Amino acid sequence: MSTKDVALDWISENSTRIIEISDKIWEYAELPLKEYKSSNLLMSELQKHGYKVTRGVADLPTAFIASYGEGEPVIGILGEYDALPGLSQKPIPRKEPLKNGAPGHGCGHNIHGTSGIAAAIAVKTAIEKDAHGSVKFFGCPAEETVIGKVFMVQEGVFDNVDTVLSHHPGSMNAADLLSTNAMNSVKFHFKGIAAHAASSPDQGKSALDAVELMNTGVNFLREHVIQEARIHYVIEDGGKAPNIVPSRANSWYYIRAPERWQVESIYNKVLNIAKGADLMVGTTHEVQFITGTHNKLPNVKLSELVTENMRMIGAPEYSKEELDFAKKIADTIPLEEKKNALKKKKILQWEKLVDVVIDTSIHEPWGLGETLTASTDVGDVSWKTPTIEFWTATYPLGIPGHSWQKVAVSKTSLGHKSLIFAAKVLAGSAIDLLTNNTLLKEVHTAFLESKKNKIYKSPLPPDAKPPIPD
Ligand SMILES: [Zn+2]
Structure with missing residues (x-):
């Protein structure tokens, strides 16, 4: 045998x-x-x-x-x-x-x-x-x-x-x-200032606004990336109650493309969009790199x-x-x-x-x-x-x-x-x-x-x- x-x-x-x-x-x-x-x-x-x-x-x-x-x-x-x-x-x-x-x-x-x-x-x-x-x-x-x-x-x-x-x-x-596809999996944690959403919204900075503006920016980016790319996200935390301006919010992104260098190129653009969201809202954010693959x-x-x-x-x-x-x-x-x-x-x-x-x-x-x-x-x-x-x-x-x-x-x-x-x-x-x-x-x-x-x-x-x- x-x-x-x-x-x-x-x-x-x-x-x-x-x-x-x-x-x-x-x-x-x-x-x-x-x-x-x-x-x-x-x-x-x-x-x-x-x-x-x-x-x-x-x-x-x-x-x-x-x-x-x-x-x-x-x-x-x-x-x-x-x-x-x-x-x-x-x-x-x-x-x-x-x-x-x-x-x-x-x-x-x-x-x-x-x-x-x-x-x-x-x-x-x-x-x-x-x-x-x-x-x-x-x-x-x-x-x-x-x-x-x-x-x-x-x-x-x-x-x-x-x-x-x-x-x-x-x-x-x-x-x-x-x-x-190669891929990056990354979370964006935005930090703002909480305030009464009705009586003192002028004193608040909404982390959720930053998350949403970042998503809007990325959605506009879609037209200007290679055809084969895939970008998808969820909002993991969008605040706790409508009457409080959210001081914390975060999104989770996957960015995919056929080659590693293409993922990195798109990822760098997404990082800039997150910075743009901060400028618009007055928030700050941290990037948590979860994983990436070839x-x-x-x-x-x-x-x-x-x-x-x-x-x-x-x-x-x-x-x-x-x-x-x-x-x-x-x-x-x-x-x-x-x-x-x-x-x-x-x-x-x-x-x-x-x-x-x-x-x-x-x-x-x-x-x-x-x-x-x-x-x-x-x-x-x-x-x-x-x-x-x-x-x-x-x-x-x-x-x-x-x-x-x-x-x-x-x-x-x-x-x-x-x-x-x-x-x-x-x-x-x-x-x-x-x-x-x-x-x-x-x-x-x-x-x-x-x-x-x-x-x-x-x-x-x-x-x-x-x-x-x-
Ligand atoms: Zn499987």
Whole structure:
């Protein structure tokens, strides 16, 4: 039996336990930087199988590294496990919260973390049999707020890792070459003077006015930024009562663009607009830099490797009940929305997928030079070491990200099948990299080509600390 077969068999034989872990994390549904139960479950499973665990890396209490093996090469596997606020949902094909207002796994990170540990343990069984090198599983918190991996990269935890593999549940089996937007996440805290809003407004300076004038300025800026940029904000605090001129108010901005330097250029304009708001109102303000991230660098060789492994293993097939469930979920989305969702993936001949409910094909990598509008902290890892983030078909095509539909599917057999498939693809690809030095060199050459001689600089200020909630 080949080393790869040893790993793949381990996953098949242990699929009940793997699914149980994914479903448990789905039930925990913990918010970013609060994923204590989820990270503990993943850590204890890895320890049980001989992994050495270091918890609380990079000042992140729910981040961890689990290591097995000795020497080179060092293959990294990423796992995420944070949920999203307000998305609680039962695993049924109609909108019905499990618990009103509670968080839910609307990005499938219960599957994400679990496919990673299952692959790590499977690869360990193969190393024991007949392979050499090391595996490091990176437990990455707070992906949804784009925090975890940026701080982990700044701490240097990926510095001596030869390559990194990451899976994410999606609607296609694909290792595409699309990039993601670079981003800054920043809060603006304005300070004014409180006064009676009716009897002495002339003595007040409204921090809320400054927030609103800043937003107006930024809304005018939109016409004068590159087409691909995205700027969005919320007002976190707009004052306490209408009869008091607000002395404090704050907004929270995301600024996104395809490249880091484009984000920084727009960000500098936004900083000036905030100063302009102060001049108009007579307030002062502080800038709180929460996090930033780079665009994701594709790796052609890793995409090919993952695609080959997908084909070798074979995509899951579905029963009539599973297809009926998928159809009910798919029918909650109007056809126009589905068409737009497919078009946004920038895949050639997307029209052919319009009538497909759940996509069982394995796509050739596509999208080199194209950028998706969302951002991920996998971007920063991809600038440190060759990295692939691939997708397995979990959700019916056209279902939006961060939705009740995704929460529902993430705990059904559709989710379970994509989890087992992904774990096998991760394990198979990791074993190829551990046992084929020429392949690893080609992956590294592709990495240097995609970096184009640019040097990585953390978007974080040197003294930045992660915003750990109380
Ligand atoms: Zn996600």
